[in-house]
Amino acid sequence: MRIFRTLLAKELRLYFFGTSFYMVSSILSIGLFLLFRFTYPSEQINMEIAVSVLWAVHTISSLFSLIASQEWEWEANALRAVKLSGVEGYVVFLTKSLASIISMFLLWILEFLVWMVLYGGDLFKPGVGGYAQDLTAPLVVMAAQVLVAGLLASIGIAFIGQVTSVLALHSRFRHVLMFIVFFPISIPLVIAASSYTRLAVALKGWSAGLNFLSLEAAFCLFFSAAGVILYDYLWEE
Amino acid sequence: MSVTLLQFENLKKQFGYHRAVKSASGEIRENDYISLYGVNGAGKSTLLYLLSGVYKPDAGKITYPGHGPSTGPIPGPIPGKKQFCADMQLMSHQSMFYARLSARDNLAFFQKLYGEVNADEVLFALELTGLLEARNKFIDGFSRGMIQRLMIARMVLAKPGFVFFDEPFTGLDIRGQKLLLSIMKKRGIVDLKWKIKGFIFVDHDIERAYELGEAIWYIQNGELQEPMTKKDMPLSQLRELLG
Numbered sequence: 001m002r003i004f005r006t007l008l009a010k011e012l013r014l015y016f017f018g019t020s021f022y023m024v025s026s027i028l029s030i031g032l033f034l035l036f037r038f039t040y041p042s043e044q045i046n047m048e049i050a051v052s053v054l055w056a057v058h059t060i061s062s063l064f065s066l067i068a069s070q071e072w073e074w075e076a077n078a079l080r081a082v083k084l085s086g087v088e089g090y091v092v093f094l095t096k097s098l099a100s101i102i103s104m105f106l107l108w109i110l111e112f113l114v115w116m117v118l119y120g121g122d123l124f125k126p127g128v129g130g131y132a133q134d135l136t137a138p139l140v141v142m143a144a145q146v147l148v149a150g151l152l153a154s155i156g157i158a159f160i161g162q163v164t165s166v167l168a169l170h171s172r173f174r175h176v177l178m179f180i181v182f183f184p185i186s187i188p189l190v191i192a193a194s195s196y197t198r199l200a201v202a203l204k205g206w207s208a209g210l211n212f213l214s215l216e217a218a219f220c221l222f223f224s225a226a227g228v229i230l231y232d233y234l235w236e237e
Numbered sequence: 238m239s240v241t242l243l244q245f246e247n248l249k250k251q252f253g254y255h256r257a258v259k260s261a262s263g264e265i266r267e268n269d270y271i272s273l274y275g276v277n278g279a280g281k282s283t284l285l286y287l288l289s290g291v292y293k294p295d296a297g298k299i300t301y302p303g304h305g306p307s308t309g310p311i312p313g314p315i316p317g318k319k320q321f322c323a324d325m326q327l328m329s330h331q332s333m334f335y336a337r338l339s340a341r342d343n344l345a346f347f348q349k350l351y352g353e354v355n356a357d358e359v360l361f362a363l364e365l366t367g368l369l370e371a372r373n374k375f376i377d378g379f380s381r382g383m384i385q386r387l388m389i390a391r392m393v394l395a396k397p398g399f400v401f402f403d404e405p406f407t408g409l410d411i412r413g414q415k416l417l418l419s420i421m422k423k424r425g426i427v428d429l430k431w432k433i434k435g436f437i438f439v440d441h442d443i444e445r446a447y448e449l450g451e452a453i454w455y456i457q458n459g460e461l462q463e464p465m466t467k468k469d470m471p472l473s474q475l476r477e478l479l480g
Contacts, residue, residue, distance in 0.1 A: 002349065003349075013338065014338065018335070018375070072337055076332040076336055077333050078332075078336075080331070081333035084327060084333075085322060086318075
């Protein structure tokens, strides 16, 4: 547990104090939201576009998070020193994933709040969003659903990202490789999260779209197991 | 009879088409203070990285006495390797520090990996290496020499039994060189009850390497030759060999 706590504290310190990751991601997210917001005038806003924008922005900023996490290990090969101290690969994988989950989820909350400020007014005007007529759940439920979708997606993206990150780590083209490998693998997860968010924002209640949540959970389980089993192997190879 | 720390057999390592280490076999025992010689590109650093576990050999095996081989279907820390790693340090060209953590945070982090962190010891190591004033600065603003000093500080905190030195004097100023020289000559720091039980040392200064090491390893074109003593290989002959 001491090693786990030490590694996690290091990761979180680097995310929150060591790098300007949050500032860059926040500016990027807000910039992208504004770009889309003014590209689509309020009378043309619909739920599909708005939720897709939210998830596109979050996926891109999550990728930044993963690249940042990969970069500080790579700069002076610091992870090598950690591994040389006898720390097992799965512990590194789990701590890096957990730190990524925390940072991505906080970013998700921030992005969702900004998104609500920019799009919410139009989406929840009766009739404009196209869903507001058949309200079946209160807004609190919607917020909880969105958080669950965001949390599960953050967990899935973090696990996928750490596996693909260690795959790309030794390559000279690791940043390009991250885009090439990460996006195709994570697309189903992001689509599931986006679809569930769409139903949540449409105030359909908990029961709607549970299959999407199950798909997200399946991704989380699969890639967490893959990471725990394969991290050392991928690192060495 | 001294304890065998590590045995290696027919190690090979290739980078692309370049065969950096073609064949290396031998063993490291407690109280082996080895200077490793070879011309540029002979495979000295690669061999050091193979033995310290930085690189995985393409072929051959490393064993840690009383434990299994380090190769397997899913390579990972095995008990022998883990024990050896826990009592080993590597000083190499790469700093292996987190650039966006301060000097103090980096040291505290690595100390915690080996055991409980002791803030006084961290400050002592920083003072010993002349980095006390720079303790709160991020490493990415450090010069090469400062990073080398910080690596000495990490080594002092870890108190390793075995050290792999890969050109550790590079970039060090006079004060840093004196400190490292003293540690290597005295095989540790008595006041800290730290004893280095063995090292492998690579240095381009042949005289210094000859003075600090006891055994002589020579690698030629990626092939590690039979170990020699200073009697087998006087300094003049070694100079000729490397010249």
